[in-house]
Amino acid sequence: DVKVTQSSRYLVKRTGEKVFLECVQDMDHENMFWYRQDPGLGLRLIYFSYDVKMKEKGDIPEGYSVSREKKERFSLILESASTNQTSMYLCASRSGTARQETQYFGPGTRLLVL
Amino acid sequence: AQSVAQPEDQVNVAEGNPLTVKCTYSVSGNPYLFWYVQYPNRGLQFLLKYITGDNLVKGSYGFEAEFNKSQTSFHLKKPSALVSDSALYFCAVLTNFGAGSYQLTFGKGTKLSVIP
Numbered sequence: 448d449v450k451v452t453q454s455s456r457y458l459v460k461r462t463g464e465k466v467f468l469e470c471v472q473d474m475d476h477e478n479m480f481w482y483r484q485d486p487g488l489g490l491r492l493i494y495f496s497y498d499v500k501m502k503e504k505g506d507i508p509e510g511y512s513v514s515r516e517k518k519e520r521f522s523l524i525l526e527s528a529s530t531n532q533t534s535m536y537l538c539a540s541r542s543g544t545a546r547q548e549t550q551y552f553g554p555g556t557r558l559l560v561l
Numbered sequence: 562a563q564s565v566a567q568p569e570d571q572v573n574v575a576e577g578n579p580l581t582v583k584c585t586y587s588v589s590g591n592p593y594l595f596w597y598v599q600y601p602n603r604g605l606q607f608l609l610k611y612i613t614g615d616n617l618v619k620g621s622y623g624f625e626a627e628f629n630k631s632q633t634s635f636h637l638k639k640p641s642a643l644v645s646d647s648a649l650y651f652c653a654v655l656t657n658f659g660a661g662s663y664q665l666t667f668g669k670g671t672k673l674s675v676i677p
Contacts, residue, residue: 451604554603
């Protein structure tokens with residue numbers, strides 16, 4: 448079974464702090480994704496990566512950056528957390544193209560920025 | 562731009578009754594459509610997808626979805642609902658992000674509650 452793990456289930460940070468959200472997948476998938484999930488807005492793609500050291504902006508990249516130094520790990524970074532970044536963050540991974548393959552999701556990290 | 566709409570925020574159904582969760586799409590060209598489910602405090606799980614072929618797609622946990630091109634719909638169905646089906650359901654469409662990259666664009670989600 449594919450396993451996607453996220454470093455924290457719940458996180459509380461203060462405004463202005465630098466926040467790292469870590470995601471690890473164990474199936475050698477090329478593609479990895481970060482989404483945020485908000486009530487009434489569904490899932491919105493923040494960033495994705497199709498290879499090590501490669502990254503592409505999604506729909507809402509402002510205020511975020513990412514890092515992919517190793518194939519299995521994809522990090523989401525909030526350089527200076529703000530209260531409007533309070534949300535549920537979901538990581539996903541996929542092998543191959545979206546036409547052919549299924550995306551697998553981690554359990555999510557619920558971030559509260561005070 | 563490709564998009565999906567889930568017109569109902571919440572659907573309530575009695576256990577044992579058939580359930581339908583609605584999704585309509587707006588795409589140029591042939592649509593690639595997906596359904597995912599999210600159980601409480603969990604990540605999303607893939608249920609089924611329509612790429613081409615049969616309009617009735619069967620998926621996990623007894624769910625199926627019917628692709629209707631004339632009505633631009635992809636409704637999720639199950640003949641007999643279980644309490645354990647209570648969850649948040651997301652419809653998604655494949656979207657071109659440029660440079661040959663295709664990603665999923667999700668609807669806003671529909672909360673399904675199955676009442677015992």
